[in-house]
Amino acid sequence: MTIRDMVRILSARVLIGEEKLDTPVYTACCSDLMSDVLAFVDEKTVLITGLTNPHVVRTSEMLDLKCLVFARGKIPTEDILESAEEQGLVVISTKLTAFSTCGMLYEAGLRGVPVPVEWDSKEEK
């Protein structure tokens, strides 16, 4: 699907990057923990989050993410949007919760970013 499809599915508002809505997307991840996003995401993907601080945009910049989706209708401040615009990120906001956002996009064919996870042995943690 494209980001335009995501906007339609989520009845989202496009905050930044109207001209890039035809960018194709194949995977997504959902997290409020930027530490985890930095550690586990290694492809140009979509980030669904409820966190609206400048580090969400900066994390996206470091990872070359394609699109940021703010759940529960959250809209970041103007300066955060400006820095997203500078780096060419698409930013959208949906009224859905993060859970519903993921569910709707999954149902429409988007899949999770592959993340290698290994169970620790019993002694660990």
Add this chain to the structure above:
Amino acid sequence: MEELFSTTYPVAQADYVTAGKASADIKRRLKQLGVGGDVLRRVAVASYEVELNLVIHSLGGELTLTVFPDAVQLVSADVGPGIRDLAMAMREGYSTANEEARSLGFGAGMGLPNMKRNADEFDIQSEYGKGTTITMRFRLS
């Protein structure tokens, strides 16, 4: 080997607002120098992690980017306080980050392991009461 480019960024303790600016600049400069793809992403992630560590955990320090013909080097040197238990600090999930860092989405105890994973060479020297120096190298193929 001969340096092509070197620059140093001061990083202040607890400066959560601008944290990441140095890394964004590092990424831009490397891009201008023709570094791209997987290496650029790995340098950017490791740089951001180490810069955040300076902000969250150190009393202040600096981050130095040096570009060689065959490698990119990042050195983070702080003025303290040093890491009390380095073996624990290197474990995934172990964190001593404060509430402020956590509220921003950090402090999951992934920083140091993530730097190590992204760098081709990773070295950390720390003395509690003195400071910490982290050296990372990324090969340019």
